[in-house]
Amino acid sequence: MAAPKMVDIRQLNPQQLSEVNQRLETEISVLNNCHAELVGVKKKFITSREAVSELEGCEGADVMVPLTGSLYVRGKFAEETQLIVDIGTQFYVEKTPKEAIEFFDRKIKYVEENMEKIMPQMMQKNQSRNLVESEIVQKMKAAKLAKPSK
Template sequence: MAQAQGAQPGQIEITSLPVPRLQELKTQLDAELTHLSNSFQSLRTAQSKFRDCLTSISTGLTPATVSKPLLVPLTSSLYVPGKLTDHEHVLVDVGTGFFVEKDIASAKDFYERKVKDLGDSLKDLEGVVQGKAQNVRVVEEVIRLKVMNAQEGKGEEQGS
């Protein structure tokens, strides 16, 4: 965030900004950091759900489970009794409320790709979050130094 002597065009040296403007910048950076952190958490939650789906397919679909009764979730708190009639095919939620019937191998592949894609996105987003956090720390440090310098200047004026 702090610029070197050869600052690029369109960039401003943050040490030249007044404290109120730096506080506005810090507020903006904090809001961006909060938004990015929430997005990071949402991606991690989605990745966890895809992993759960992958685990369910891998461990829950065997020929022995065809005749066993089970509870089918309609919502997070409402389940209805059901029976598994086909252990070779599953319905996969491909997004925006669309479901596709896939065989077990295709469904596993789909969920593995989703987990991998989300993992890549999480790595990228983690770098952005760390960069924003560093920017916030730099702005906080500049504000702290400017406030200390202003207080020292007032102390010297009163002492004269």
């Protein structure tokens, strides 16, 4: 796959600059959506990890187990609680609370690493967009100055 060709934006006309700006806006939007999705996933893993942490010492405690969004049954925690953890794509695995916490810690770290990979891309795209917008403004000013007065 060939590397993207670098173009001096000062050589582009206003229409081309506008197209580049639109492309950058689209790419920034996609990156922002990815980042927002990762933030949501991270919150889900943090919430799950906290819920597991709160189970410590709850052996024999009464709980309400949701069957649907509005239907619950009474339950009790067993001494040796095995949790059923959604590990992705509708796969569930039994884990001890310690294993579940370790799983969520790994997932949180993985999501954070991906968020760190996206941030430089977002910053670079925003800088590029700012340069293109600045060049558009300069070209428009130059075009106004070049027009003959009536």
